[in-house]
Amino acid sequence: MDDTKRTEIAELGEFGLIDRICAPFEPQQKTTVKGCGDDAAVLDAGDRYGLVSTDLMLEGVHFDLTYFPLQHLGYKAVVVAVSDILAMNGTPRQVLVSLGISSRFSVEMIDRFYEGVRAACSDFKTDLVGGDTSASVNGLTISVTATGDVDKDKIAYRSGAGANDLICLTGDLGAAYMGLHLLEREKRACDGHPNPEPKFEGYEYILRRQLKPDARVDVVEKLAQSGIVPTSMIDISDGLSSELLHLCKASDKGARIYLNRLPIAKQTYAMADELHSDPVVAALNGGDDYELLFTVPLARRQEVFALGVDVIGHMTEAGTGAALVTPDGQEIALQAQGWK
Amino acid sequence: MDDTKRTEIAELGEFGLIDRICAPFEPQQKTTVKGCGDDAAVLDAGDRYGLVSTDLMLEGVHFDLTYFPLQHLGYKAVVVAVSDILAMNGTPRQVLVSLGISSRFSVEMIDRFYEGVRAACSDFKTDLVGGDTSASVNGLTISVTATGDVDKDKIAYRSGAGANDLICLTGDLGAAYMGLHLLEREKRACDGHPNPEPKFEGYEYILRRQLKPDARVDVVEKLAQSGIVPTSMIDISDGLSSELLHLCKASDKGARIYLNRLPIAKQTYAMADELHSDPVVAALNGGDDYELLFTVPLARRQEVFALGVDVIGHMTEAGTGAALVTPDGQEIALQAQGWK
Numbered sequence: 001m002d003d004t005k006r007t008e009i010a011e012l013g014e015f016g017l018i019d020r021i022c023a024p025f026e027p028q029q030k031t032t033v034k035g036c037g038d039d040a041a042v043l044d045a046g047d048r049y050g051l052v053s054t055d056l057m058l059e060g061v062h063f064d065l066t067y068f069p070l071q072h073l074g075y076k077a078v079v080v081a082v083s084d085i086l087a088m089n090g091t092p093r094q095v096l097v098s099l100g101i102s103s104r105f106s107v108e109m110i111d112r113f114y115e116g117v118r119a120a121c122s123d124f125k126t127d128l129v130g131g132d133t134s135a136s137v138n139g140l141t142i143s144v145t146a147t148g149d150v151d152k153d154k155i156a157y158r159s160g161a162g163a164n165d166l167i168c169l170t171g172d173l174g175a176a177y178m179g180l181h182l183l184e185r186e187k188r189a190c191d192g193h194p195n196p197e198p199k200f201e202g203y204e205y206i207l208r209r210q211l212k213p214d215a216r217v218d219v220v221e222k223l224a225q226s227g228i229v230p231t232s233m234i235d236i237s238d239g240l241s242s243e244l245l246h247l248c249k250a251s252d253k254g255a256r257i258y259l260n261r262l263p264i265a266k267q268t269y270a271m272a273d274e275l276h277s278d279p280v281v282a283a284l285n286g287g288d289d290y291e292l293l294f295t296v297p298l299a300r301r302q303e304v305f306a307l308g309v310d311v312i313g314h315m316t317e318a319g320t321g322a323a324l325v326t327p328d329g330q331e332i333a334l335q336a337q338g339w340k
Numbered sequence: 341m342d343d344t345k346r347t348e349i350a351e352l353g354e355f356g357l358i359d360r361i362c363a364p365f366e367p368q369q370k371t372t373v374k375g376c377g378d379d380a381a382v383l384d385a386g387d388r389y390g391l392v393s394t395d396l397m398l399e400g401v402h403f404d405l406t407y408f409p410l411q412h413l414g415y416k417a418v419v420v421a422v423s424d425i426l427a428m429n430g431t432p433r434q435v436l437v438s439l440g441i442s443s444r445f446s447v448e449m450i451d452r453f454y455e456g457v458r459a460a461c462s463d464f465k466t467d468l469v470g471g472d473t474s475a476s477v478n479g480l481t482i483s484v485t486a487t488g489d490v491d492k493d494k495i496a497y498r499s500g501a502g503a504n505d506l507i508c509l510t511g512d513l514g515a516a517y518m519g520l521h522l523l524e525r526e527k528r529a530c531d532g533h534p535n536p537e538p539k540f541e542g543y544e545y546i547l548r549r550q551l552k553p554d555a556r557v558d559v560v561e562k563l564a565q566s567g568i569v570p571t572s573m574i575d576i577s578d579g580l581s582s583e584l585l586h587l588c589k590a591s592d593k594g595a596r597i598y599l600n601r602l603p604i605a606k607q608t609y610a611m612a613d614e615l616h617s618d619p620v621v622a623a624l625n626g627g628d629d630y631e632l633l634f635t636v637p638l639a640r641r642q643e644v645f646a647l648g649v650d651v652i653g654h655m656t657e658a659g660t661g662a663a664l665v666t667p668d669g670q671e672i673a674l675q676a677q678g679w680k
Contacts (some may be wrong), residue, residue, distance in 0.1 A: 041469035060477035129381035137400035143483035
């Protein structure tokens with residue numbers, strides 16, 4: 001292959017690469033409402049908008065089968081895809097799951113993976129409607145596509161946040177990341193032992209957050225019941241910092257979030273303490289949370305509190321940057337995550 | 341992992357595995373019209389049916405980058421996905437392309453891949469609306485999802501063929517497969533040479549069929565203009581035999597196709613001759629043709645001829661099997677392809 005010039009992908013970063021890929025594409029189809037650049041593509045389906053999104057999960061990058069049970073992996077694959085539909089304020093409807101399988105995998109192992117897919121489909125009321133299966137040279141390759149729909153007047157893009165809008169967050173952050181660190185630690189500790197006994201007691205919550213995350217269908221339903229349409233929304237797969245920066249960029253606004261308002265679970269603190277790491281870093285950059293981050297006008301404040309979500313800050317005027325504010329008033333600029 | 345029982349995937353085969361995966365899934369969404377088991381999933385989108393399909397292409401299994409230019413690979417990835425929409429008699433609208441990329445790949449290489457995606461999107465009037473990018477441990481992973489739609493009274497499933505319906509085929513068969521063999525031969529011949537000079541002269545057609553196949557949008561458009569709705573339809577990705585067996589199984593019918601009616605190009609014969617292989621085997625089992633195989637009622641015979649497609653045989657009653665009939669009247673049972 002001709003490689004006279006070689007730019008490493010890490011130089012651009014994942015989001016730079018995506019921008020570069022998408023920039024030269026001009027929509028030709030009148031049903032294309034929104035292409036690249038949001039959590040899901042938006043298609044005009046007559047009365048409603050159709051939504052479609054796709055995610056790749058690769059062994060050795062996104063998961064380690066030494067400690068990730070195949071049932072949980074199947075479940076999580078559906079959560080990851082469905083979460084992108086929810087992030088448009090949409091209702092997930094169908095999933096398509098593709099698998100690239102090396103000779104290491106038996107039919108029984110594939111069965112276990114699809115048990116997890118089925119459990120997630122049942123929990124999130126989605127149908128498995130297709131996919132592709134293929135041999136692979138090595139490792140397990142998973143690709144999941146999710147479809148859904150949303151009322152045209154209820155869609156939430158990344159781009160609609162106004163200055164002074166409240167920044168709302170479901171659930172808590174950093175737990176999945178600390179769960180991953182615990183699993184990695186126990187993998188190292190058990191390596192080579194004939195009867196490994198990993199120590200997980202007291203850390204069930206952070207393990208569950210890593211191995212069997214939730215897709216927040218409940219929150220999208222509650223928003224609909226309350227008549228609240230977020231001005232912008234995104235799901236947290238790469239960590240709060242990256243996702244908030246996406247909202248800021250797409251909405252051309254700044255943001256301030258407050259350190260003492262970041263929801264972090266007790267087990268997340270405890271694990272971070274044990275590992276001598278910073279729970280706030282886990283919350284900001286850990287990822288794998290699959291919680292929803294959204295903005296609402298200040299006037300909807302009371303209604304948002306009633307939903308049981310946390311208000312962690314507010315949007316600011318364009319050009320003011322995105323920062324974490326410490327209790328003593330210091331501002332720390334938020335950083336996006338690099339190419340992993 | 342617990343592996344008390346281990347069944348190899350090759351024992352079930354790809355299609356057996358897909359049946360096993362899909363069997364326990366019951367649709368819960370009323371918009372799910374047809375799930376697994378056809379070329380694309382069918383979703384109720386109000387006035388029309390929405391279509392969605394996904395394909396996986398893995399380095400070392402589906403392509404070899406030693407001789408497969410990245411532009412062509414991007415092009416072909418779109419063709420593979422779009423072809424599934426056409427196989428439902430649908431109009432392709434959007435594609436989502438995901439890439440798993442190892443550190444071997446530069447930004448410039450990714451650019452070349454997307455040049456091919458863009459060329460195909462332009463040729464087949466589809467929009468790139470999303471995807472996912474991820475690091476991979478090794479090799480290039482491609483996942484493509486295509487969407488489309490079709491009038492509710494024009495959809496063609498695999499399951500509607502009637503006994504005596506004519507079996508129609510677009511284009512010719514086996515060329516892509518012989519093109520692949522030529523590429524493999526020249527790869528071996530050039531291996532280790534400082535200035536490799538692969539010999540491709542006179543074989544431009546079969547190379548193009550492998551490296552830059554066509555998606556038969558033109559045929560679906562002509563069918564619409566002629567007012568013909570195929571009673572069943574499928575695209576040929578795994579070879580004529582496998583695909584015809586799918587139509588027979590889904591329609592609960594048999595089939596007879598005639599050896600002397602199989603469309604095989606001159607270069608396909610010539611290459612097969614050079615490699616001492618059988619061009620008919622290439623046509624039946626080669627795959628990668630991305631032509632359309634469909635059935636129409638006998639009464640539409642004249643109109644089908646006018647479309648410029650070949651009639652290669654006819655469907656028969658259930659229980660009569662699927663066979664290739666030689667000029668001397670011998671019947672050879674068609675075989676499905678195994679797990680590759």
